[in-house]
Amino acid sequence: xxxxxxxxxxxxxxxxxxxxxxxxxxxxxxxxxxxxxxxxxxxxxxxxxxxxxxxxxxxxxxxxxxxxxxxxxxxxxxxxxxxxxxxxxxxxxxxxxxxxxxxxxxxxxxxxxxxxxxxxxxxxxxxxxxxxxxxxxxxxxxxxxxxxxxxxxxxxxxxxxxxxxxxx
Amino acid sequence: xxxxxxxxxxxxxxxxxxxxxxxxxxxxxxxxxxxxxxxxxxxxxxxxxxxxxxxxxxxxxxxxxxxxxxxxxxxxxxxxxxxxxxxxxxxxxxxxxxxxxxxxxxxxxxxxxxxxxxxxxxxxxxxxxxxxxxxxxxxxxxxxxxxxxxxxxxxxxxxxxxxxxxxxxxxxxxxxxxxxxxxxxxxxxxxxxxxxxxxxxxxxxxxxxxxxxxxxxxxxxxxxxxxxxxxxxxxxxxxxxxxxxxxxxxxxxxxxxxxxxxxxxxxxxxxxxxxxxxxxxxxxxxxxxxxxxxxxxxxxxxxxxxxxxxxxxxxxxxxxxxxxxxxxxxxxxxxxxxxxxxxxxxxxxxxxxxxxxxxxxxxxxxxxxxxxxxxxxxxxxxxxxxxxxxxxxxxxxxxxxxxxxxxxxxxxxxxxxxxxxxxxxxxxxxxxxxxxxxxxxxxxxxxxxxxxxxxxxxxxxxxxxxxxxxxxxxxxxxxxxxxxxxxxxxxxxxxxxxxxxxxxxxxxxxxxxxxxxxxxxxxxxxxxxxxxxxxxxxxxxxxxxxxxxxxxxxxxxxxxxxxxxxxxxxxxxxxxxxxxxxxxxxxxxxxxxxxxxxxxxxxxxxxxxxxxxxxxxxxxxxxxxxxxxxxxxxxxxxxxxxxxxxxxxxxxxxxxxxxxxxxxxxxxxxxxxxxxxxxxxxxxxxxxxxxxxxxxxxxxxxxxxxxxxxxxxxxxxxxxxxxxxxxxxx
Numbered sequence: 027x028x029x030x031x032x033x034x035x036x037x038x039x040x041x042x043x044x045x046x047x048x049x050x051x052x053x054x055x056x057x058x059x060x061x062x063x064x065x066x067x068x069x070x071x072x073x074x075x076x077x078x079x080x081x082x083x084x085x086x087x088x089x090x091x092x093x094x095x096x097x098x099x100x101x102x103x104x105x106x107x108x109x110x111x112x113x114x115x116x117x118x119x120x121x122x123x124x125x126x127x128x129x130x131x132x133x134x135x136x137x138x139x140x141x142x143x144x145x146x147x148x149x150x151x152x153x154x155x156x157x158x159x160x161x162x163x164x165x166x167x168x169x170x171x172x173x174x175x176x177x178x179x180x181x182x183x184x185x186x187x188x189x190x191x192x193x194x
Numbered sequence: 195x196x197x198x199x200x201x202x203x204x205x206x207x208x209x210x211x212x213x214x215x216x217x218x219x220x221x222x223x224x225x226x227x228x229x230x231x232x233x234x235x236x237x238x239x240x241x242x243x244x245x246x247x248x249x250x251x252x253x254x255x256x257x258x259x260x261x262x263x264x265x266x267x268x269x270x271x272x273x274x275x276x277x278x279x280x281x282x283x284x285x286x287x288x289x290x291x292x293x294x295x296x297x298x299x300x301x302x303x304x305x306x307x308x309x310x311x312x313x314x315x316x317x318x319x320x321x322x323x324x325x326x327x328x329x330x331x332x333x334x335x336x337x338x339x340x341x342x343x344x345x346x347x348x349x350x351x352x353x354x355x356x357x358x359x360x361x362x363x364x365x366x367x368x369x370x371x372x373x374x375x376x377x378x379x380x381x382x383x384x385x386x387x388x389x390x391x392x393x394x395x396x397x398x399x400x401x402x403x404x405x406x407x408x409x410x411x412x413x414x415x416x417x418x419x420x421x422x423x424x425x426x427x428x429x430x431x432x433x434x435x436x437x438x439x440x441x442x443x444x445x446x447x448x449x450x451x452x453x454x455x456x457x458x459x460x461x462x463x464x465x466x467x468x469x470x471x472x473x474x475x476x477x478x479x480x481x482x483x484x485x486x487x488x489x490x491x492x493x494x495x496x497x498x499x500x501x502x503x504x505x506x507x508x509x510x511x512x513x514x515x516x517x518x519x520x521x522x523x524x525x526x527x528x529x530x531x532x533x534x535x536x537x538x539x540x541x542x543x544x545x546x547x548x549x550x551x552x553x554x555x556x557x558x559x560x561x562x563x564x565x566x567x568x569x570x571x572x573x574x575x576x577x578x579x580x581x582x583x584x585x586x587x588x589x590x591x592x593x594x595x596x597x598x599x600x601x602x603x604x605x606x607x608x609x610x611x612x613x614x615x616x617x618x619x620x621x622x623x624x625x626x627x628x629x630x631x632x633x634x635x636x637x638x639x640x641x642x643x644x645x646x647x648x649x650x651x652x653x654x655x656x657x658x659x660x661x662x663x664x665x666x667x668x669x670x671x672x673x674x675x676x677x678x679x680x681x682x683x684x685x686x687x688x689x690x691x692x693x694x695x696x697x698x699x700x701x702x703x704x705x706x707x708x709x710x711x712x713x714x715x716x717x718x719x720x721x722x723x724x725x726x727x728x729x730x731x732x733x734x735x736x737x738x739x740x741x742x743x744x745x746x747x748x749x750x751x752x753x754x755x756x757x758x759x760x761x762x763x764x765x766x767x768x769x770x771x772x773x774x775x776x777x778x779x780x781x782x783x784x785x786x787x788x789x790x791x792x793x794x795x796x797x798x799x800x801x802x803x804x805x806x807x808x809x810x811x812x813x814x815x816x817x818x819x820x821x822x823x824x825x826x827x828x829x830x831x832x833x834x835x836x837x838x839x840x841x842x843x844x845x846x847x848x849x850x851x852x853x854x855x856x857x858x859x860x861x862x863x864x865x866x867x868x869x870x871x872x873x874x875x876x877x878x879x880x881x882x883x884x885x886x887x888x889x890x891x892x893x894x895x896x897x898x899x900x901x902x903x904x905x906x907x908x909x910x911x912x913x914x915x916x917x918x919x920x921x922x923x924x
Contacts, residue, residue, distance in 0.1 A: 062423020164829025
């Protein structure tokens with residue numbers, strides 16, 4: 027049964043008139059034109075469709091819209107502010123931590139959630155957090171380097187950190 | 195330097211001209227008419243490509259035509275546009291080609307616009323594969339840029355009243371060499387004029403010693419879009435009225451559709467059921483609702499007549515393979531056998547492997563009147579144009595294919611089944627249709643790396659020299675099947691056509707095709723494994739044996755470079771911890787890789803700890819991009835070594851997702867070390883594939899060094915390693 031579901035998307039209130047059992051991935055991509063979130067496997071194995079719900083990484087292909095109701099959803103489109111890349115995005119640029127770029131939105135959001143929870147993770151902690159995110163192009167080494175740079179940038183820039191929390 | 199404002203494929207101004215409203219008109223335009231409409235500028239036409247040999251197994255007519263078919267443009271605003279039929283799927287050509295242009299034209303990289311894979315705007319191209327973009331498109335483009343620069347200098351000479359040899363170029367301007375403040379920008383020189391130049395002779399290009407962009411590590415120019423989610427892939431294209439398709443699929447390859455009851459699906463609000471022969475689909479403006487409707491369709495299929503499975507495939511392959519191609523034959527095998535004091539004969543096997551690109555095959559097609567527009571994830575937009583023209587009964591020039599960013603290809607997106615499906619459905623529905631394969635469809639309809647068999651016989655003389663090499667492969671293809679060693683008596687036979695399977699006989703139970711480093715991955719697995727076995731028979735260390743049997747100085751240099759960086763010597767006895775080496779010449783790029791592994795004998799599990807790869811690919815355009823490709827090759831390559839294989843029986847494909855089809859993940863990551871061996875005198879060679887082709891062999895050899903057993907089949911799964919330990923295969 028269709029009804030109106032309201033939630034915050036990248037800091038803005040949105041209302042979607044649809045069946046609330048639909049998966050968030052398709053609502054984001056087809057109803058809300060947020061195509062940065064990618065389909066990869068439909069069963070939660072690849073991590074491409076990861077978004078943050080109240081700061082926690084969730085597989086949007088497995089996450090019914092109803093569960094997002096009243097919550098804050100962040101997609102890759104919500105990370106850069108005013109045309110300025112977030113330090114973590116800049117770190118991915120600086121390290122060339124992607125090739126085809128299809129897994130990148132999910133990769134960045136999982137890393138971002140990790141850094142919010144644990145500002146200075148070890149390489150092993152980074153690898154552990156990103157184990158669920160496949161990169162078929164094989165850029166894992168660069169992703170780890172990028173997350174470390176992003177970590178340093180986030181911990182040294184207090185202003186950005188505050189902005190990060192406000193976004194959630 | 196700030197990252198370039200890159201507008202790949204679809205330029206903003208072109209959108210304005212041909213965007214959703216006027217799109218149908220766009221396809222009617224010839225490319226050159228487009229250029230006329232595009233206003234003032236200096237346009238250099240040139241013939242790009244590798245002639246008629248080479249591409250796609252050397253089919254004539256598949257290369258570039260000889261007439262000036264490509265062009266670059268210096269616009270009235272000073273921006274430079276590169277138009278190329280190549281596509282960007284992660285390999286980084288978008289950056290390297292832009293660097294070559296920026297270098298030769300002396301313009302900042304940020305002023306280069308790349309337009310890629312648009313059949314209405316770009317010159318014909320057979321497809322993006324075989325690590326060929328920089329190697330074959332780059333050099334003529336660079337010459338065209340040199341010509342453009344020469345024209346601009348001549349114009350500046352007239353404008354400034356100064357002889358040409360007193361002028362120099364930098365940052366998009368011509369200036370007086372002894373008084374750099376006296377200058378005129380390219381934009382000012384061109385003004386509103388329209389200048390067309392046809393490149394006839396080959397102008398001198400800059401010596402590498404003068405390069406300031408090319409050869410310098412450079413970040414990717416598509417970075418910003420890819421970290422912000424702005425990068426558009428085919429599935430991100432939204433057209434007014436577009437419907438998403440969910441298609442009825444057979445349970446097995448070879449199972450024909452008998453009937454489909456769509457009554458329940460038709461009741462889903464907003465769903466349209468479309469039938470076009472055996473193609474039955476549910477269409478809806480939301481993709482997930484189309485999928486829900488599909489689940490309500492009750493379809494019946496005839497059983498598949500395929501009786502093959504992972505165990506029987508190899509006998510079948512040998513049985514149906516006949517009439518080999520002679521890849522190389524020198525000396526005489528009987529003579530070699532007489533010289534040999536030891537001969538060693540072994541067989542090797544490779545299972546089917548999926549490309550599993552991150553982005554599944556996706557296409558959007560709009561058919562309006564007698565025009566069709568296509569947006570597709572494809573490595574071969576011009577091939578897609580032909581296919582869609584045939585499918586819709588249109589002349590090819592009425593079909594325009596655009597290629598947005600492609601989310602990985604690895605050879606799998608040469609085939610475009612999804613594009614044909616989208617075209618058929620769009621025509622039948624009278625609406626734009628998007629077909630985006632699910633992961634299950636991707637694993638079912640992929641053109642897998644073919645399973646293959648390799649029979650190898652080598653002979654050694656008393657001095658440890660290889661005197662005999664008798665190599666036969668069945669269905670792997672010929673690429674990299676020639677040994678790189680100096681062997682007097684050798685013959686290499688390739689049974690079957692390689693990537694796609696052989697001729698009239700049905701070899702494979704499903705589609706097969708080129709898989710990153712096609713043929714080479716498994717040929718080198720067999721060859722370089724067998725070299726190790728032969729070295730052991732000679733009582734020599736694998737590295738020393740290789741160096742002793744090489745005559746090619748360039749190959750010796752690269753092997754030594756890898757060994758120097760690796761800095762370890764081979765163990766005397768198995769310790770559970772081992773080293774391996776493998777080398778190759780992949781279409782002109784030389785690779786030597788060494789690896790360190792740890793094997794848990796109880797579980798049969800292999801952990802790759804460290805990989806050192808030395809590569810000589812001639813002149814390197816973007817060292818950073820080259821390193822990315824090598825690292826990616828190593829990381830991706832671990833999958834086909836250790837876990838990746840398609841399990842199948844009777845036409846069914848059992849691997850449907852990443853749960854059972856295991857690709858490398860973050861935790862697999864070894865320490866990666868890349869050595870780029872400087873060789874600027876050699877023209878740039880390919881870098882997208884070479885380093886993946888040695889991975890099977892180097893890991894097999896390291897496993898042998900670690901536990902003393904030899905693995906003869908790819909992938910080297912824990913179960914196979916445990917079995918080999920039990921059997922004690924050496």
